[in-house]
Every structure is written in structure tokens, then in C-alpha cells.
Amino acid sequence: MMQPILRVQGLTKRFPIRTGFLRKTVGWVRAVEEVSFEIMRGQTLGLVGESGCGKTTTGRLILRVLEPTAGDIIFRVDETSWDLSQLRGEALRRFRRHMQLILQDPYASLNPRMTVYDTLAEPLRAQGATDEGEISDRIHSLIQSMGLNPEFLCRYPHAFSGGQRQRIGIARALVSKPRLVVCDEPVSALDVSVQAQIINLLKDLQEELGLSYLFIAHDLSVVEHISHRVAVMYAGRIVEMASKRGLFQDPRHPYTQALMKAVPVPDPKRRKQRMHLKGEVADPSDLPPGCAFHPRCPLATAQCREERPRLRTVGMEHLVACHRAKSE
Amino acid sequence: MREDSLDHLLQIQDLKVEFHLREGTIRAVDGVNLDVPHRATVGVVGESGCGKTMMARAILGILPAKGKVTGGRILLAPQKDDKNHRGRDILGMSPRGKAIRSIRGREIAMIFQEPMTALSPVHTVGNQIMESILLHQKTTRAQAKEQALYLLGRVGVPNPSLRIKAFPHELSGGLRQRSMIAKALCCRPRLLIADEPTTALDVTIQAQILDLLLELQEELGMSVMMITHDLGVIAETADQVAVLYMGRVVEKANAVPLFESPLHPYTVGLLASVPVMGRPSEERLASIRGSVLDPFSQVQGCPFHPRCQRCVRGRCDVGDPPSLVEVSSEHWVACFQYEGTS
Numbered sequence: 015m016m017q018p019i020l021r022v023q024g025l026t027k028r029f030p031i032r033t034g035f036l037r038k039t040v041g042w043v044r045a046v047e048e049v050s051f052e053i054m055r056g057q058t059l060g061l062v063g064e065s066g067c068g069k070t071t072t073g074r075l076i077l078r079v080l081e082p083t084a085g086d087i088i089f090r091v092d093e094t095s096w097d098l099s100q101l102r103g104e105a106l107r108r109f110r111r112h113m114q115l116i117l118q119d120p121y122a123s124l125n126p127r128m129t130v131y132d133t134l135a136e137p138l139r140a141q142g143a144t145d146e147g148e149i150s151d152r153i154h155s156l157i158q159s160m161g162l163n164p165e166f167l168c169r170y171p172h173a174f175s176g177g178q179r180q181r182i183g184i185a186r187a188l189v190s191k192p193r194l195v196v197c198d199e200p201v202s203a204l205d206v207s208v209q210a211q212i213i214n215l216l217k218d219l220q221e222e223l224g225l226s227y228l229f230i231a232h233d234l235s236v237v238e239h240i241s242h243r244v245a246v247m248y249a250g251r252i253v254e255m256a257s258k259r260g261l262f263q264d265p266r267h268p269y270t271q272a273l274m275k276a277v278p279v280p281d282p283k284r285r286k287q288r289m290h291l292k293g294e295v296a297d298p299s300d301l302p303p304g305c306a307f308h309p310r311c312p313l314a315t316a317q318c319r320e321e322r323p324r325l326r327t328v329g330m331e332h333l334v335a336c337h338r339a340k341s342e
Numbered sequence: 343m344r345e346d347s348l349d350h351l352l353q354i355q356d357l358k359v360e361f362h363l364r365e366g367t368i369r370a371v372d373g374v375n376l377d378v379p380h381r382a383t384v385g386v387v388g389e390s391g392c393g394k395t396m397m398a399r400a401i402l403g404i405l406p407a408k409g410k411v412t413g414g415r416i417l418l419a420p421q422k423d424d425k426n427h428r429g430r431d432i433l434g435m436s437p438r439g440k441a442i443r444s445i446r447g448r449e450i451a452m453i454f455q456e457p458m459t460a461l462s463p464v465h466t467v468g469n470q471i472m473e474s475i476l477l478h479q480k481t482t483r484a485q486a487k488e489q490a491l492y493l494l495g496r497v498g499v500p501n502p503s504l505r506i507k508a509f510p511h512e513l514s515g516g517l518r519q520r521s522m523i524a525k526a527l528c529c530r531p532r533l534l535i536a537d538e539p540t541t542a543l544d545v546t547i548q549a550q551i552l553d554l555l556l557e558l559q560e561e562l563g564m565s566v567m568m569i570t571h572d573l574g575v576i577a578e579t580a581d582q583v584a585v586l587y588m589g590r591v592v593e594k595a596n597a598v599p600l601f602e603s604p605l606h607p608y609t610v611g612l613l614a615s616v617p618v619m620g621r622p623s624e625e626r627l628a629s630i631r632g633s634v635l636d637p638f639s640q641v642q643g644c645p646f647h648p649r650c651q652r653c654v655r656g657r658c659d660v661g662d663p664p665s666l667v668e669v670s671s672e673h674w675v676a677c678f679q680y681e682g683t684s
Binding site: 177238278291 | 389597
């Protein structure tokens with residue numbers, strides 16, 4: 015039976031907007047609002063949306079890099095459940111080995127003054143490993159499964175190409191044997207030919223190590239390729255969530271549909287009969303009433319302008335937050 | 343090719359750009375031949391470091407300080423009212439001279455990937471558009487402002503009379519890119535060079551901007567050189583496509599044959615490695631092994647041979663790189679396995 019490794023319930027993050035000498039709070043940026051989802055063991059949840067939709071903030075909340083304003087983050091390791099939103103201090107620090115992060119820019123995310131070996135050894139030492147022989151064995155076996163030459167271990171990041179750096183970034187995330195890896199736009203800075211190598215590597219590692227991924231990206235085609243389930247975010251909320259097949263074959267939310275239509279397809283014969291969204295993404299510090307998408311939505315009615323749609327089930331494990339979406 | 347009968351707007355002939363650095367020489371552009379027909383969109387596609395941006399900068403004479411044009415010609419067709427009807431060699435012009443300045447921004451304009459760095463942060467959007475107008479046209483400030491307002495409205499900036507006073511940082515990425523397009527098009531250029539114009543934008547905004555560019559191209563009757571790494575963007579916009587690898591054109595064709603029956607192993611690999619939405623596969627993506635070589639390396643033979651699946655030892659890795667041959671009508675490829683098949 016499939017078990018969730020992570021259950022997120024009502025996750026919310028608001029950032030205060032402060033101004034003036036007394037730093038008075040004059041408003042709130044609603045970065046993430048009541049986000050709930052599950053990630054199954056050994057599976058990938060893709061989280062897509064445009065810039066500013068809250069997908070990166072969601073990833074950081076789960077890793078507890080940011081403190082959530084509200085909500086629960088339940089993490090299951092070895093039959094024990096932990097509520098991450100309640101963990102503090104030393105307990106949280108010890109827990110961190112179970113979850114790791116892969117970042118977008120492999121040029122900025124590696125310390126230029128540390129050799130690859132030190133970069134990889136640091137997480138182990140931080141987790142209390144002292145046996146240098148063990149550390150070295152772990153690093154050597156890992157670097158080989160990344161498809162990197164062990165000779166690289168004594169070099170510095172500047173000596174590597176973007177793809178190699180991203181492999182080092184992945185190795186660093188995996189060295190402490192995490193259960194869940196948050197991948198935040200892991201391939202968007204890479205060239206296409208290299209991007210495919212990294213996607214394949216992430217898939218192979220998942221199979222081999224039983225990893226679970228939260229895969230954050232703006233590129234729908236990449237997300238479709240790697241995910242089992244996909245959630246679409248808009249202005250801080252999940253507007254649609256379904257299995258990969260369900261979402262891509264039968265998108266129900268007008269935003270998801272528009273997003274898919276906007277992706278350019280590498281086939282000049284299929285130039286779009288386009289239905290383009292007008293306007294720009296809603297400002298999370300000044301959200302419109304009702305459905306946040308209604309100013310751009312071609313289907314909006316009076317109800318959409320007043321009442322916020324709740325996520326509801328419209329098909330097999332298919333959730334949509336839209337008044338106009340039809341149920342099965 | 344006779345200079346006085348240009349049937350293309352722009353002809354790039356054997357263009358070479360080199361960077362001489364302490365670490366060695368980089369051949370950023372290594373003998374590129376490319377024609378831009380009137381009113382057409384030519385897509386230039388390649389991965390980072392393939393020389394696509396340096397080629398564009400050479401056309402405008404705005405190479406970085408260490409970059410030098412070491413060979414070739416770039417011919418620009420004469421304007422209709424030009425009496426002597428001769429193509430002008432842009433590379434022969436002094437990069438700071440009067441001749442190139444009257445072309446740059448007026449006959450050939452360029453838009454860049456990151457409008458935040460391409461626009462000046464200390465001038466309002468309106469002033470920057472008006473600056474181009476006043477520089478190239480005989481007009482008053484009031485008329486220039488009128489024109490800037492019209493342009494901002496035309497490129498889809500809502501509320502232009504308000505936005506004309508905005509600084510770039512006060513605008514969203516999409517609006518900034520629209521403002522840059524307005525600035526580039528203010529003198530109705532004959533050629534627009536768009537260098538990754540939508541790479542920094544979200545997909546829904548990208549679609550809007552691409553549509554806008556195609557619409558304006560039609561309206562102004564200009565040619566567009568669309569430079570990008572994104573094969574999807576190329577497929578959506580280009581009539582003709584050139585694929586660049588390590589400073590060389592490796593394949594050149596009309597868009598449909600290029601995507602339908604790519605010939606060069608690099609183009610084939612590139613197309614196979616793009617995940618396509620709606621065509622999900624449970625298997626792995628095809629990828630090209632290895633990565634682009636260090637730019638300082640001097641490869642013998644075909645520059646792609648170290649990554650090529652079909653590389654033949656003793657043929658592909660020795661001597662000069664393969665030259666472009668026309669394999670079928672208008673479909674050119676630079677690969678040893680097609681030599682002698684034209």
C-alpha cells in the first residue's frame with residue numbers, strides 16, 4: 015500500500031510589509047495560503063506555477079527554512095510521524111538529514127572556495143559523522159553513481175560545466191541519505207541536452223534509492239516528464255491537483271488550460287490557434303476578491319468575482335478550485 | 343555574389359569573431375554564413391556558448407571590448423530611396439563612426455533577454471524611448487512624446503500616459519520587455535534582432551510577447567532574427583532556422599523540414615532531448631552525451647565529434663571541420679556523412 019511520506023495541511027505563509035520609521039506593518043504579502051497536499055513514498059509531486067505564485071516559498075516552508083504562519087507539516091519516517099511545524103532547535107537540526115534541497119543555479123549554490131570533497135563531506139560532519147574512512151567511502155560511492163569521475167573530488171566548482179555542477183549539487187543533497195528532496199527548478203538553468211541528462215539521473219536515483227521528490231518548476235513539459243502527481247499554484251493557492259495523466263489529458267481549471275496552451279511546442283506545424291491569457295499574474299500583496307484568477311479568466315462570472323472557490327473533487331483524485339469547472 | 347543585387351536584407355558571409363584572452367583564444371564565431379530574407383523570421387538556435395549572441399553583436403558592432411571581428415562580411419541591403427543601390431558592408435564601418443550609428447537603432451534594432459539590464463535604471467521608460475526617436479528622426483520633443491505614448495499603447499502597455507513616467511524597476515518583467523520592444527521599434531527598423539526575448543518571462547507572458555512580435559513584424563514589414571536556445575520558441579516563430587554549435591552553423595533549413603527531418607546528429611539529439619508536453623513517455627529522455635567543450639579547446643575535424651553517436655574515427659576527428667553542403671533544396675548541413683550526397 016502506498017504511504018505518504020509527507021502530508022501538508024493548511025500551510026500558510028504571510029510576509030508583513032513594513033514601512034516608516036517604526037516599521038509599522040501596513041499590509042501582508044500572502045505568499046502561500048492554505049496549501050494542502052501529500053507526497054507518496056518513492057513518488058514525485060510536481061509543483062508548477064508562474065513566478066510569484068508561492069511555489070518556492072512552499073518548498074522552503076516544508077524544509078523549515080522559513081517559519082510557517084499556520085499549518086501542519088507531517089513527515090513520516092520509519093513508522094513515526096513528526097510534525098515539522100512544531101519541531102524546534104536541536105530536534106529540528108537533527109531531523110534535517112531526512113530532507114534536502116537541490117537548487118536552480120549550480121553556479122551560485124556551490125561554495126567556490128570548497129573542493130567537491132569538502133562540499134560533500136560537510137553535511138556528513140554537520141550530522142556528527144567523525145569516521146573519515148566512512149565519510150570517504152560514502153562520498154566515493156556517491157560520486158560514481160552521479161556519473162562523475164572520482165578525480166574531480168579535489169577540484170573546485172569553477173572547473174566544472176553547468177551540468178557537472180548540478181550533479182555535484184545533487185550529490186550534496188543525497189549524501190546524508192534523505193527521504194525527501196525538494197528540487198527547486200533543478201534544470202531550468204541548464205542547456206537542453208544537459209537538462210535531459212539531469213532529469214534522467216533524478217529518475218534513476220529515485221528508483222534506486224526510493225526517494226520522494228517535491229519537484230518545483232515553471233516548465234510544464236519537464237514536470238510532466240518527471241512527476242507522478244502535479245499541483246498547479248496561482249497566487250499562493252493550489253488551483254488544481256491531479257495525477258499526471260489526469261492533469262495533462264484533462265485539465266479542468268482555466269488557468270491550467272491556458273498555461274498548457276501557452277507552452278511553445280517544438281513542431282512548426284502545430285503553431286497555435288492560441289487562447290492567450292490577458293494581463294499579468296495577481297499581486298500577492300493586493301489580491302482581487304473572489305477567485306484570484308478572475309481578472310484574467312475568460313469564463314469569469316459574478317460569482318467568481320465575489321466568492322472564492324474551494325478545492326473540490328471533480329474526478330479520480332482530481333481536485334480543482336473553480337466555480338466553472340464541471341464535475342464528472 | 344555581387345554586392346549590388348542583394349536579394350536578402352542581410353547577408354552574413356564567413357563571419358569570424360575571436361576573443362584573445364590570457365588563457366588562449368576563443369573562436370566565438372567561426373565562419374558563419376547566414377542570410378536574412380526580407381520580411382522573414384530567421385531562427386538561430388544553439389546552446390550557451392555556441393556564438394549566437396556574439397554573432398548578433400557583431401552585426402550591430404557592439405562586441406565586448408575583447409572581442410574582435412577577424413574575418414567575413416556583413417552586407418545590408420540598400421534602402422529603397424538609396425540612390426546608389428549598393429549593399430553596405432557593416433563590418434567595414436568604424437564601430438563608433440557615423441555610418442554604423444545611423445544603422446544601429448534605426449535600420450537594425452535589438453532587444454535583449456533581460457530588459458532590466460538593457461534599459462537604463464535612472465531614466466524613465468518614456469525618456470528612453472524618446473531618446474531613440476530624437477536621435478534618429480527630425481522631430482520635436484512634443485511629437486516624440488506623442489509617438490512614445492502611441493508606441494507604448496501599441497505594444498500593449500496598459501495606461502501609457504502613466505507608464506511613460508515609470509522607471510524600469512517599477513514595471514513587471516512583461517511590461518519591461520514591452521517597453522524595450524517599443525524602444526526598439528520606434529524608428530521602424532528593417533531588421534529586429536531578438537536575443538532570447540522571452541527567456542526571463544513566464545510562459546503566459548512569453549506567449550503574449552511572441553504574438554506581439556509576430557504581429558508587429560507583419561505591420562512594419564520587417565525581418566526578425568530570433569535568437570534562442572528554446573526549440574519551442576523557434577518552432578512557433580521562425581520561417582528558416584540555423585542551428586549553431588561552437589561558433590559554426592551545423593544545419594540550416596526551412597522550419598518544417600528542419601523539425602521534421604533533421605539531418606545533423608546534433609540537431610537530432612537536441613530535438614530528442616526536449617521533453618514535449620502531451621507526449622509523455624515512461625522511458626528516459628534521449629540526451630546528448632557529455633557537454634559542450636571548453637571554448638579554448640581546438641578540436642580537430644568536426645567540432646561535434648566528441649559527443650556524436652555516429653562519429654567515425656579517422657574521418658570525423660581529423661583535418662578541417664566539415665563545410666555546409668546543400669543536401670536537398672534549401673536544406674544545408676555540415677556533417678561528413680552527408681558530404682558528396684548533394
